[in-house]
Amino acid sequence: xxxxQESGPGLVKPSETLSLTCPVSGYSIxxxxxxxxxxxxxxxxxxxxxxxxxxxxxxxxxxxxxRVTISVDTSKNQFSLRLSxxxxxxxxxxxxARVRLGIGFDFWGQGTLVTVSS
Amino acid sequence: xxxLTQSPGTxxxxxxxxxTLSCRASQSVSSSYLAWYQQKPGQAPRLxxxxxxxxxxxxxxxFSGSGSGTDFTLTISRLEPEDFAVYYCQQYGSSLFTFGxxxxxxxx
Numbered sequence: 001x002x003x004x005q006e007s008g009p010g011l012v013k014p015s016e017t018l019s020l021t022c023p024v025s026g027y028s029i030x031x032x033x034x035x036x037x038x039x040x041x042x043x044x045x046x047x048x049x050x051x052x053x054x055x056x057x058x059x060x061x062x063x064x065x066x067r068v069t070i071s072v073d074t075s076k077n078q079f080s081l082r083l084s085x086x087x088x089x090x091x092x093x094x095x096x097a098r099v100r101l102g103i104g105f106d107f108w109g110q111g112t113l114v115t116v117s118s
Numbered sequence: 119x120x121x122l123t124q125s126p127g128t129x130x131x132x133x134x135x136x137x138t139l140s141c142r143a144s145q146s147v148s149s150s151y152l153a154w155y156q157q158k159p160g161q162a163p164r165l166x167x168x169x170x171x172x173x174x175x176x177x178x179x180x181f182s183g184s185g186s187g188t189d190f191t192l193t194i195s196r197l198e199p200e201d202f203a204v205y206y207c208q209q210y211g212s213s214l215f216t217f218g219x220x221x222x223x224x225x226x
Contacts, residue, residue: 036215038217045206045220046163046206046217048208048215059214061214062214095163099215102168102169103165103168104155104165104168104174104208105153105163106165106174108162108163109162110162
C-alpha cells in the first residue's frame with residue numbers, strides 16, 4: 001500500500017519560507033507517476049500547488065509559480081515543497097499526493113496544518 | 119486556465135435519497151481527465167471517480183459519474199449515512215490541475 005506523510009514546521013513567520021517534505025513508502029518514486037502538493041485553507045476548498053515527475057520535471061499553479069519550488073529526492077524516496085514570502089493567506093492544511101494522469105490524485109497524505117503568524 | 123464551477127453549494131437530503139451534483143467547466147475538458155473526490159471533516163480527500171465515469175478501487179456502485187465537454191455529473195443513487203460529506207471535481211489539462219469549489223451534501 002502506498003503511504004505518504006507530510007512533514008515540516010506547523011508555524012512559519014510572515015515573509016519567511018514554508019518547507020515541507022513528503023516521504024513515500026510502498027512505492028518507488030523512480031518507478032514513475034507524478035507527485036503533487038495540494039492545500040486547503042481552513043473552511044475552504046482545495047487548491048493545487050504543483051506537481052513533479054521523478055526526473056525533476058515540474059508544473060506549478062500559475063497563481064503561485066513565482067514563489068513555489070517542488071523537488072524530488074529519489075535517494076530518500078521523497079519530494080519536497082518550498083513556498084517563499086508567505087503571508088497569512090498561505091495558512092492552510094497542506095497535502096502531498098500521488099498523481100496518475102488519467103486517474104487523478106489516488107493516494108494522499110493525512111495533511112499537515114501550517115499557520116503563518118508572527 | 120480551466121475554471122470548474124460546482125453546484126449546488128449545499129445539498130440537503132435524507133438517507134436513501136438520490137443526490138445529483140454538477141460540475142461545469144469554463145472550457146471543454148477531456149473526459150479522460152475529469153475526477154471526483156469525497157472529503158469528510160478532518161480527512162484527506164478520497165478519489166471516487168476518474169475518467170468522468172470510472173469508479174476508483176473500492177468505491178461502491180451507488181456512486182456514478184457521467185458527462186462530457188463542459189458538463190459533468192456525480193450521482194449517488196441512494197445516500198448512505200457515510201456519504202454525507204463534501205465532494206470536489208477536478209480536471210487536468212495543459213499540465214495544470216484545477217479543483218471545483220465543492221458541494222456539501224448534508225443531512226436534511
